[in-house]
Amino acid sequence: MKEILLGVNVDHIATLRQARGTTYPDPAHAASVAEHAGADGITIHLREDRRHIQDRDVYVMAKTIQTRMNLEIAVTDEMLAIAKEVQPEYVCLVPEKREELTTEGGLDVIGNQAKITEAVNTLEASGIKVSLFIDADKAQIDAVKATGAPYIEIHTGAYADAENDQEQAQELERIREGVQYAHSLGIIVNAGHGLHYHNVKPIAQMPEIYELNIGHAIIARAAIDGLEKAVRDMKRLMLEARQA
Ligand SMILES: CC(=O)[C@@H](O)[C@H](O)COP(=O)(O)O
Ligand SMILES: NCC(=O)COP(=O)(O)O
Numbered sequence: 001m002k003e004i005l006l007g008v009n010v011d012h013i014a015t016l017r018q019a020r021g022t023t024y025p026d027p028a029h030a031a032s033v034a035e036h037a038g039a040d041g042i043t044i045h046l047r048e049d050r051r052h053i054q055d056r057d058v059y060v061m062a063k064t065i066q067t068r069m070n071l072e073i074a075v076t077d078e079m080l081a082i083a084k085e086v087q088p089e090y091v092c093l094v095p096e097k098r099e100e101l102t103t104e105g106g107l108d109v110i111g112n113q114a115k116i117t118e119a120v121n122t123l124e125a126s127g128i129k130v131s132l133f134i135d136a137d138k139a140q141i142d143a144v145k146a147t148g149a150p151y152i153e154i155h156t157g158a159y160a161d162a163e164n165d166q167e168q169a170q171e172l173e174r175i176r177e178g179v180q181y182a183h184s185l186g187i188i189v190n191a192g193h194g195l196h197y198h199n200v201k202p203i204a205q206m207p208e209i210y211e212l213n214i215g216h217a218i219i220a221r222a223a224i225d226g227l228e229k230a231v232r233d234m235k236r237l238m239l240e241a242r243q244a
Contacts (some may be wrong), residue, residue, distance in 0.1 A: 001242055002242075003089075003210070003239065003242065004204050004209055004211065004239070004242050006039055006041075006211070006212055006231070006234060006235050007040065007041040007190075007192070007211050007212065007213040008031070008034040008041075008213075008214065008215065008231060009042075009192075010027040010030045010031050010034065010042060010215065010219070011027070011043075012216055012219040012220075013026070013030040014053045014057060014140055015217060017048035027053065027057050027061070028057060028060045030222075030227055031061055031236050034218075034227060035065070035067050035150060036228065037084065037230075037231035039067060039235075040068075040211065041068045041069070041089075041211070042061065042065050042068070042070065042236045043072060043092070043213045043215065044058060044061065044069065044071060045072035045094065045103075046058075046059065046072070046073055046079065046082065047080070047096060048074055049236070058082065062087070063087065067084075068088075068089035068090065069088035069089060070088065070091075070131070071086065071088040071090065071091050072091075072093075072133070073091060073093065073094065074094060074095070074096040075107075075112070075115060075119050080119055080123065083123060083128060084128075086127050087126070087127065087128065089128070089129060090129045090131060090151070091128050091129075091130055091131070092130075092133055092190075092213075093120075093130065093131070093132050095107050098112075101191060102157075102193075103156075104157070105155060106132075106133055106134035106154075106155040107140075108140075109132060109134060109140050109143035109144055109147065110143045113146065113147065116132065116147050116149075117146070117147040117148065117216065120132075120148055120149045121148070124148070129150060129151060130151065131150075131152060132147070132151070132153070133153045134153070134179065135153070135154070135158075135178075136174045136179070137178065138177075138178065138181050138220075141181055141185065150188055151188045152182055152188075152189055152190065153192055154178055154179060154182075154189060154190070154191040154192075154207050155192075156193050156194055156195055156203060157193040158174075159192045159198060159203070160193065160194025160195060160210050161194060174189070175203065176206060177238065179208050180208055182208075183208035189208055189209055189210055190212065191213075192212055192214060193201055193213075194217075195212060196214075196216075196217030196231065197221065197234065197237060200212065200214070200237055201237060201238075201240070201241040202241075203241075205241045205242065217234075218234055
């Protein structure tokens with residue numbers, strides 16, 4: 001069965017730095033350690049409010065990342081211009097609300113079809129592979145197909161935040177159906193948000209999933225065990241799931 005890839009999101013290394021306005025810890029250094037530990041890619045989310053990743057981090061990591069950068073951005077002229085200048089291998093278009101604690105849902109591709117299609121065309125024309133961050137909703141997946149975006153990232157937050165086993169099972173089934181449907185349309189399917197060491201396996205077991213993007217849980221584990229071990233442990237769990 002095909003290996004599942006791990007994209008390590010280093011946003012919250014930057015959260016620690018921004019908490020005191022210091023120059024450390026540097027997400028670029030963390031990215032290098034994560035790659036050494038087996039990360040297949042590095043994800044960073046340049047939010048409009050710059051609460052964690054700064055513009056400087058994006059330009060530095062564009063030069064230092066050895067695997068590949070997946071740059072998460074909102075669909076705005078400012079962010080699209082930065083993406084075209086930096087030229088990451090991947091851009092994942094995500095929704096953003098100023099007041100949100102973290103990403104709360106997927107893009108409304110249906111309600112923003114023309115704007116998102118234009119952004120996809122602009123980025124793809126400049127050689128960047130585009131992923132759309134969406135909920136596991138068949139109508140949204142159909143809308144993604146119409147934009148021409150080759151990738152999606154299924155939002156796993158509702159699964160991760162489920163309040164009981166029954167709700168979690170329902171969310172897992174919804175994700176499974178969405179993943180299988182998108183894959184049947186020829187879309188390359190990633191997944192992420194809220195995944196951690198105790199909930200990742202059921203998602204990683206889905207054979208249609210190409211890559212998982214995981215950040216908060218890995219950085220949190222790194223505070224206790226170190227980043228290299230945190231990455232290796234997550235990668236091992238994902239591979240075990242695939243081989244089960
Ligand atoms: C889009 C997504 O699910 C993650 O990249 C998440 O946005 C991480 O950034 P925050 O923790 O700032 O939401
Ligand atoms: N797109 C998901 C991501 O990059 C990491 O999300 P999280 O693991 O920090 O919740």
